[in-house]
Amino acid sequence: MPNIRDVARHASVAPMTVSRVINQPDSVAPETRERVEASIAALHYVPNRLGQGLRSKRTMVIALVVSDISNPFAIKQILGVGNAARAHGFNVIFTHTNASPTDERAQLRSLVERRVDGVVLSPVENTPDSIEFLQSQGLPVVVVDYPMPDNDVDIVRCDSVSAADHLTKRLLDLGHTRISMISGQKSIVTARERAEGYATAMKAAGLDTDVHFGEFSPESGYRLTAQLLDRASAPTAIVTANNFIALGAARAAVAAGVSVPGQLSLSTFDGLGTDLVLDPFFSGASQPVEQIASIATTMLLERVMGQYTGPGREVVLPMEFVDRTSTGPAPAQHGDRTGRSSPVSDR
Amino acid sequence: MPNIRDVARHASVAPMTVSRVINQPDSVAPETRERVEASIAALHYVPNRLGQGLRSKRTMVIALVVSDISNPFAIKQILGVGNAARAHGFNVIFTHTNASPTDERAQLRSLVERRVDGVVLSPVENTPDSIEFLQSQGLPVVVVDYPMPDNDVDIVRCDSVSAADHLTKRLLDLGHTRISMISGQKSIVTARERAEGYATAMKAAGLDTDVHFGEFSPESGYRLTAQLLDRASAPTAIVTANNFIALGAARAAVAAGVSVPGQLSLSTFDGLGTDLVLDPFFSGASQPVEQIASIATTMLLERVMGQYTGPGREVVLPMEFVDRTSTGPAPAQHGDRTGRSSPVSDR
DNA sequence: CTGTTAGCGCATTCAT
DNA sequence: ATGAATGCGCTAACAG
Numbered sequence: 001m002p003n004i005r006d007v008a009r010h011a012s013v014a015p016m017t018v019s020r021v022i023n024q025p026d027s028v029a030p031e032t033r034e035r036v037e038a039s040i041a042a043l044h045y046v047p048n049r050l051g052q053g054l055r056s057k058r059t060m061v062i063a064l065v066v067s068d069i070s071n072p073f074a075i076k077q078i079l080g081v082g083n084a085a086r087a088h089g090f091n092v093i094f095t096h097t098n099a100s101p102t103d104e105r106a107q108l109r110s111l112v113e114r115r116v117d118g119v120v121l122s123p124v125e126n127t128p129d130s131i132e133f134l135q136s137q138g139l140p141v142v143v144v145d146y147p148m149p150d151n152d153v154d155i156v157r158c159d160s161v162s163a164a165d166h167l168t169k170r171l172l173d174l175g176h177t178r179i180s181m182i183s184g185q186k187s188i189v190t191a192r193e194r195a196e197g198y199a200t201a202m203k204a205a206g207l208d209t210d211v212h213f214g215e216f217s218p219e220s221g222y223r224l225t226a227q228l229l230d231r232a233s234a235p236t237a238i239v240t241a242n243n244f245i246a247l248g249a250a251r252a253a254v255a256a257g258v259s260v261p262g263q264l265s266l267s268t269f270d271g272l273g274t275d276l277v278l279d280p281f282f283s284g285a286s287q288p289v290e291q292i293a294s295i296a297t298t299m300l301l302e303r304v305m306g307q308y309t310g311p312g313r314e315v316v317l318p319m320e321f322v323d324r325t326s327t328g329p330a331p332a333q334h335g336d337r338t339g340r341s342s343p344v345s346d347r
Numbered sequence: 348m349p350n351i352r353d354v355a356r357h358a359s360v361a362p363m364t365v366s367r368v369i370n371q372p373d374s375v376a377p378e379t380r381e382r383v384e385a386s387i388a389a390l391h392y393v394p395n396r397l398g399q400g401l402r403s404k405r406t407m408v409i410a411l412v413v414s415d416i417s418n419p420f421a422i423k424q425i426l427g428v429g430n431a432a433r434a435h436g437f438n439v440i441f442t443h444t445n446a447s448p449t450d451e452r453a454q455l456r457s458l459v460e461r462r463v464d465g466v467v468l469s470p471v472e473n474t475p476d477s478i479e480f481l482q483s484q485g486l487p488v489v490v491v492d493y494p495m496p497d498n499d500v501d502i503v504r505c506d507s508v509s510a511a512d513h514l515t516k517r518l519l520d521l522g523h524t525r526i527s528m529i530s531g532q533k534s535i536v537t538a539r540e541r542a543e544g545y546a547t548a549m550k551a552a553g554l555d556t557d558v559h560f561g562e563f564s565p566e567s568g569y570r571l572t573a574q575l576l577d578r579a580s581a582p583t584a585i586v587t588a589n590n591f592i593a594l595g596a597a598r599a600a601v602a603a604g605v606s607v608p609g610q611l612s613l614s615t616f617d618g619l620g621t622d623l624v625l626d627p628f629f630s631g632a633s634q635p636v637e638q639i640a641s642i643a644t645t646m647l648l649e650r651v652m653g654q655y656t657g658p659g660r661e662v663v664l665p666m667e668f669v670d671r672t673s674t675g676p677a678p679a680q681h682g683d684r685t686g687r688s689s690p691v692s693d694r
Numbered sequence: 695c696t697g698t699t700a701g702c703g704c705a706t707t708c709a710t
Numbered sequence: 711a712t713g714a715a716t717g718c719g720c721t722a723a724c725a726g
Contacts, residue, residue, distance in 0.1 A: 001485065003719055014697045019721055029695060046484065049460045050401045051719030054702045059397070061440075061461070075422060082443060091457060093408075094441040096429060110438060113396045114408075137393065138348065350703055361713045366705060376711060398703030401718045 002043040004051075011039035022047060053115065061091045062300060063116045064293075065107060067124040069096040071243075073270065073289055077144070080293025081120050088301050090117070099124045105133070112137050118300045120144060120293070125188060140303035142296040145287065147189055152312040154303070156296040158287045160190055160269070163319040164197025167239055167267050167285050170321070172205050175330035176237040176265060181209070182224045182249065183241040184216035191216070194241040194269060210235065214245070221248025222255075229256045229264070236330045237265040246282050250326070261328030268326075269319075283327040285319040292317060349390040351398075358386035369394060400462065408438045409647060410463045411640075412454060414471040416443040418590075420617065420636055421469075424491070427640025428467050435648050437464070446471045452480070459484050465647045467491060467640070472535060487650035489643040492634065494536055499659040501650070503643040507537055507616070510632045510666040511544025514586055514614050517668070519552050522677035523584040523612060528556070529571045529596065530588040531563035538563070541588040541616060557582065561592070568595025569602075576603045576611070583677045584612040593629050597673070608675030615673075616666075630674040632666040639664060 008015040013036060020028050021036040028036070039045070053059040064081045066074050078094060085092045093116060097104035104123075108130055111119060118140040121130065131151050134141045142154040171179050181198040184191035195211045202209045212228075214220035221240060225248065228235055240246040246268035250260060258264050268284040295315060302308040355362040360383060367375050368383040375383070386392070400406040411428045413421050425441060432439045440463060444451035451470075455477055458466060465487040468477065478498050481488045489501040511528075518526050528545040531538035542558045549556045559575075561567035568587060572595065575582055587593040593615035597607060605611050615631040642662060649655040 004721095005719080015719090016698080016721070017696060020696085023721085027695075032695080044483065046456065046459045048401075048462060048719050050397050050406070050462055051702090052721075054395075054397045054401060054704090054719075055721050057702080069422060069426060072419075072422075075416060078425075078441065079416060079443075082441075091440055091442070091461065093438055094425070094429075095438070096426075109393065112393045114438065115395060115397055136391070351705095352703080362703090363705075363713060364711090367712085370705080374711075379711080395703050398718090399705075401703075401720090402705045404718080 002045045003048065004045075007036065007039050007043055007045045010043060011036045057115075058304075059115050059117055060089055061093055061114065061116045062118045062120065062297070062304070063093045063095060063111045064120045064122070065104070065111070066094070066096045066122045067099045067104070071270075076289040077120075077122060077293040080290040081297045084294045084297035085301070088305075090301065101125070101127060101130075104130055108133060112139065117304045118142070120296050120300055122146070140300055142300040144292050144296045145190075145289075147193075154296070154299050154313050156292050156299065156315045156317070158292070158319045159316050160193035161197040161200070163269070163285045164194040164239065165201045166197075166319075166321065167269075168198045168201035169205075171237045171239070171265060171267055171327065172201065172207075174237075174265065174327065176235075177205075177207055177330070178233060178235040179207070179210070179237045179239065180228050180235040181211045181239045181241070182221055182228075182245050183211065183213050184220075184245065186213040188216070191241055194239075198239050216242050217244050218248035218251065221245035222252045223248070225249040225252035226256065229253065229258055234258075234264075236263070237267065237327070240266065240268040240284075243268060243270045243282070246284070246326075250281070260326055263331055265327040265330075280324045281326050283322060283324045285321050287319055288317055349392045350395065351392075354383065354386050354390055354392045357390060358383045404462075405651075406462050406464055407436060408440055408461070408463045409465045409467065409644070409651070410440045410442065410458045411467045411469070412451065412458070413441070413443045413469045414446045414451070418617075423636040424467075424469060424640045427637040428644045431641045431644035432648070435652075437648065437651075448472070448474060448477075451477055455480060459486065464651045465489075467643050467647055469493070487647055489647040491639050491643045492537075492636075494540075501643070501646050501660050503639050503646065503662045503664070505634045505639070505666045506663050507540035508544040508547070510616070511541040511586065512548045513544075513668065514616075514632050515545045515548035516552075518584045518586070518612060518614055518674065519548065519554075521584075521612065521674065523582075524552075524554055524677070525580060525582040526554070526557070526584045526586065527575050527582040528558045528586045528588070529568055529575075529592050530558065530560050531567075531592065533560040535563070538588055541586075545586050563589050564591050565595035565598065568592035569599045570595070572596040572599035573603065576600065576605055581605075581611075583610070584614065584674070587613065587615040587631075590615060590617045590629070593631070593673075597628070607673055610678055612674040612677075627671045628673050630669060630671045632668050634666055635664055 004015045004018050007018045013032060017028060018036055021033050025033060062085055066077060082092050095107045097107055119134055120142050122144045123146050128151055131141055131153050145157050147157060148155055168179060181195055183195045186192060191213060199209045212224045214224050221244060238249055240249050246266055249266055253260050253264050260266055268282050270286050351362045351365050354365045360379060364375060364379060365383055368380050372380060409432055413424060429439050442454045444454055466481055467489050469491045470493050475498055478488055478500050492504050494504060495502055515526060528542055530542045533539060538560060546556045559571045561571050568591060585596055587596050593613055596613055600607050600611050607613055615629050617633050
């Protein structure tokens, strides 16, 4: 593989001139330039970015670190970051951490070794030390989909609290009064926020809340929903904190012979995309994931290219609300009329 | 950011000793080693792989180039490649080419500039020149999911022809005789192969074939299926060449009031995963995508690490056949009994 | 407009 | 077991 000196020799110029032809063509006389270009073509010369990076202290590579790739989410993040990066001449190293802090730390170190110019971080659990590690190495970081109130870092996210509030209000508007909430791991901020927004709306309506924390998985959603449907006064609507839980809930409804939305309405966060689903089904709120990723990348590159050097910025985007077929009016009331009188178990 | 000389000075040793502590700890006296390690920790030194790579001609980075990321396929490829690479200490640069040859070429060049150690290539259309470009630069390449008979390159894939043959036979075994095939772009090998396997089975059974080439999209699947169902003697089963087409076909059946699998059986390639689908539905054949990616990566790394230097290898894995709910026995025959007597339009 | 010098961080080679 | 010299490919800074 030829290097810049081989090309220089072939074109009878100095290596520096070859470099200029590549990076600042206008600063080279047309005839010289053409000769150099001919040599580049003749030798099939491809510049080595390792050398460039060593010299210029810039690799033109950013990293996207995603904690969980099993969520369809991840694809959109990859798309958003990839396209935005490409538009600025950057490549993307993609890594996923299996939601393991140990893995995450190892990945981040590896990225520092490669001297990536910046990192877009999509954490599951709160890992301020990861951010501090990167920042201590002088690396620009942008966090997506995750609030980090105590860190001076750029963030792009949606407001889960207000979205959950709004989502719940929509169910209230449909006449539901016995509305339960099934969320994910209590250790995950998003799970808490979505439960909080739900609670806000319920309390504002003077209704009792019924929150269940489990996991962000179909199994957990199934189990908790089955328990709810088994109760004497089952809810007429359930808010689920993400698509996996919603899926489990829907399956539990089917298994229990409960019709959706006839007897039970389901409203969820981050419903499945319509692309690959036979019958678009889940109503709810979803984040503009690709846009979030794109904005985050642009912000990151602003820092990388020194166009912005101020304190951490926070961009909060609105969620999108969609009505599909998993929600409907509350069923006509029969049996007990006072859903709120029944004591709420929290198992 | 400290470099190896800073560490050396701090530990009162030569830079070379620091290098040895990092790369061959056993060749350094324990006391010296500990002193160096202390300095590394004190200075938060992280080795710079750019320097390493420049020297050693090895970056420990491979690339995964995927043509179309919109297919759920892609995620599994990312997982398979990522995990296998990580197990050997390699990072992965992920790029997608939007199924555009121009994009692909630009991406590949960028990867060569970064001196990645190898490339896993998942093409849509046949691009022997991409492979030749990479190989001309001395880069190891492995192609996944794509036959490349005329190139001396490693390949890991499934046998679409025999899988289509088998798939069709299963429908024949269910008593179907009027079976149509809806495939993708005729320019895509996979589309042709799957049609070919279908035709083989039909001919072997002494039945007429009915192949329709369109696109690998729900829209195309919908349109072609609608046309088929509109015919005087509509098929009782359709084989679709991928999940997008199957989705369109299923929607067309719903729109036409045709029950699946009561009146129409649908059998497809690469059916949707069960993870995110409410009712696992499509019967058919699917490729062990993650395994393919994993094997491909291992083969690539064998070349990268010089453990294998021979000619191109080809690994052909069996597809997995699943029976879900989109296929069933042929409906009892009424009206015309001789499906094969009706002339076959090929629009 | 073009060339020379020097050094980015590291590891191979040879010496001690 | 440790160190010194050298060069991987490239470009900033300075000549000319």
